[in-house]
Amino acid sequence: xxxxxxxxxxxxxxxxxxxxxxxxxxxxxxxxxxxxxxxxxxxxxxxxxxxxxxxxxxxxxxxxxxxxxxxxxxxxxxxxxxxxxxxxxxxxxxxxxxxxxxxxxxxxxxxxxxxxxxxx
Amino acid sequence: xxxxxxxxxxxxxxxxxxxxxxxxxxxxxxxxxxxxxxxxxxxxxxxxxxxxxxxxxxxxxxxxxxxxxxxxxxxxxxxxxxxxxxxxxxxxxxxxxxxxxxxxxxx
Numbered sequence: 001x002x003x004x005x006x007x008x009x010x011x012x013x014x015x016x017x018x019x020x021x022x023x024x025x026x027x028x029x030x031x032x033x034x035x036x037x038x039x040x041x042x043x044x045x046x047x048x049x050x051x052x053x054x055x056x057x058x059x060x061x062x063x064x065x066x067x068x069x070x071x072x073x074x075x076x077x078x079x080x081x082x083x084x085x086x087x088x089x090x091x092x093x094x095x096x097x098x099x100x101x102x103x104x105x106x107x108x109x110x111x112x113x114x115x116x117x118x119x120x
Numbered sequence: 121x122x123x124x125x126x127x128x129x130x131x132x133x134x135x136x137x138x139x140x141x142x143x144x145x146x147x148x149x150x151x152x153x154x155x156x157x158x159x160x161x162x163x164x165x166x167x168x169x170x171x172x173x174x175x176x177x178x179x180x181x182x183x184x185x186x187x188x189x190x191x192x193x194x195x196x197x198x199x200x201x202x203x204x205x206x207x208x209x210x211x212x213x214x215x216x217x218x219x220x221x222x223x224x225x226x227x
Contacts, residue, residue, distance in 0.1 A: 035216075037164075045156075045164065045207050047216040059214045062121065095163055106154035106211050108175065110163040 002026040002109040004096050009114030016086050016118070022079040022096030022111055030054070030074035033099035035107055036081050038092035048094070049081065053102040064090075086118045122146050122210050126219035132227040135198050141222045143191040143208035152212035155184055155193045158205045158221075167206075168193065195224075 008020040022034070036048040049070040050059045058070050069082040079096050093115050097107035123146040133139045143153065151171040156164040166175040168184035171191060181196040195202055203226050208219040 044221045045158075045209075045218040047209070047218060050214075050216070061215045100169070104211065104216075105152075106166065106169045106209060107156075107164070108166050108169075110165070112163055 002098065004098065004109060004111035006094065006096055006111045006114035009094065009116045011117045011119060012086055013120050014087060014118055017084045018086065018116060020081040020083070020094055020114060024077045024079065029077040031102065033102055033104050034072060034079045035097045035099060036070060037095045037097055037107065040092040050104055088118050090116065091118045092116060121215055122149060122213055122217050124208055124210055124217050124219035126208055126222045128222060130223045130225060132225050133198055134227045135200060137198055139195040139198055139224055141193040141206055143219050145189045145210055148188045149210040149212035151187045152210060153191050154209045154211065156207045156209065158207065164207065
């Protein structure tokens, strides 16, 4: 069965950096696009970033463009989110989510999320 | 960016009754619309994609309809486990975007 396990969350000061990881199993990771989605405490869902199956194209929400970088290592079945210049408003649970095909579309499987807290 | 607007923000319905949730897009998203359910402390779960196709394992009491800018999620006979938050999402244009959510609560 599909499993997505996020890690790397924690407390970081404003202006700091953090790298999230998402370990995938139960499917052919290299054949599917992958997303990051976040949810601030008590708020709704916000799509953050997407990467195609082979890493050839990446898309970002305007709120994180230029600060966050999505990447993947298909040899390790792992998705990453490098987050730089963090702000208080980046505080959220970050979910990785699988796309149903190579080039995008909705999220058919989700991880359980990892909490990122940006605070001094 | 396409703005997704869900209504109502909160819907109070009795078990066994029908619930109708709405989602409107600021511009056409064709049929590239998904619905998700989220319960407290859990990750979202895919219910509907392509505006009207149920995801694997989703009961037949969940149905989706609409295209273009107006969409509806209908739950035909509410069960206790259906009381939760529901989000719509467009995946027609980058950046993808979610609605703000509808909370379905027990009346």
